[in-house]
Amino acid sequence: MKLDLSFYQHPEVTRVAKALLGKVLFTQVGGQTTSGMIVEVEAYSHIEKGCHAYGNKVTGRNKVMFLEGGHCYVYLCYGIHHLFNVVTSKAGVGDAVLIRALEPGQGLDVMMERIGATSPRRITSGPGKLTRAMGIDRGLNGTLLSGPDVWIGDGIKVGKGAILADARIGIDYAGKDAKLPWRFSIKGNEWVSK
DNA sequence: TAGAGGATTGAT
DNA sequence: TCAATCCTCTAC
Numbered sequence: 001m002k003l004d005l006s007f008y009q010h011p012e013v014t015r016v017a018k019a020l021l022g023k024v025l026f027t028q029v030g031g032q033t034t035s036g037m038i039v040e041v042e043a044y045s046h047i048e049k050g051c052h053a054y055g056n057k058v059t060g061r062n063k064v065m066f067l068e069g070g071h072c073y074v075y076l077c078y079g080i081h082h083l084f085n086v087v088t089s090k091a092g093v094g095d096a097v098l099i100r101a102l103e104p105g106q107g108l109d110v111m112m113e114r115i116g117a118t119s120p121r122r123i124t125s126g127p128g129k130l131t132r133a134m135g136i137d138r139g140l141n142g143t144l145l146s147g148p149d150v151w152i153g154d155g156i157k158v159g160k161g162a163i164l165a166d167a168r169i170g171i172d173y174a175g176k177d178a179k180l181p182w183r184f185s186i187k188g189n190e191w192v193s194k
Numbered sequence: 195t196a197g198a199g200g201a202t203t204g205a206t
Numbered sequence: 207t208c209a210a211t212c213c214t215c216t217a218c
Contacts (some may be wrong), residue, residue: 042201050201061214079212081202098201128202170201 002151005144008069008088013095016069016088017043018184020097022158024105027150029135032110036102036124036134037155040185040192042168044085046094050174053094064142065094072150074131074141081128082137086145086152100127100169100183102134103191110135126193162187 003023010016018041026035044051052062052075064073065087073085073096085096102124104111111133115123124130131137136150145151165181172178185192 044201052201059215075201076211076213078200078202078210080210083201085201100201126202168201173200 001154002146003153005068005070005146008086008145009090010069011089011093013043013045013088013097014182014184016086017041017097017182018158018163020086020099020152021163021184021186022156024153024155025099025102025134025150026106026153027134027136027140028148032107032135034107034111034134035105035153036111036130037105038099038101038152039103039189040099040101040183042098042100043182043184044096044098048174048177048180050168050171050177050180051094051096053096056094062094065096066092067142069095070145072140072143072145074136074138076138077128082131083127084131084134084136084140098127099130101125101185101191101193102130103189104133122191125191158186 020038024037046053053065068091069088071087077083085098087096089095115133117123124133164185164187166183167179168183
């Protein structure tokens with residue numbers, strides 16, 4: 001069951017980020033269907049420096065972030081890794097949630113083959129790896145999560161007490177905004193990134 | 195048009 | 207701790 005696009009259009013990006021924990025991300029790429037439960041996310045809002053949309057600056061790369069909630073924002077980092085984000089809020093705002101880790105579900109053998117792993121352990125534990133495992137690349141940038149290629153479905157319910165909030169990773173350049181506790185994960189889940 | 199740097203990862 | 211690796215943004 002795909003989530004309704006209104007799910008993503010809530011004005012508080014941190015609330016959508018927490019609500020995404022326990023949901024299941026599906027992709028259908030190259031005729032192969034893969035899925036994984038979301039266990040770790042980070043929220044990014046246009047009001048803070050860690051975000052590509054900071055200062056309402058629209059560029060060729062980040063323009064997808066200013067579409068309405070429910071779009072995919074996929075971009076290349078360090079020339080090597082694709083990172084997968086879900087745009088939230090209304091059109092013109094510039095908020096998004098980065099998916100950092102999944103617990104593998106359907107299509108395990110396909111994901112292992114894409115990573116080149118022989119064991120399912122840690123094949124989706126990190127934002128760059130999960131996109132490779134799921135077959136996500138920039139061809140999906142700007143697509144809608146209600147489409148046939150990538151979507152998010154209902155999963156398990158994660159209670160407030162089971163959510164761990166921490167500082168985000170790899171954005172030291174953002175100054176004090178780097179300390180915002182906007183990384184959310186499912187407490188004790190073994191698939192969370194290290 | 196050139197130069198710098200990045201929401202990462204895996205090897206040293 | 208550091209290199210891989212290339213796209214994006216900024217400054218000239």
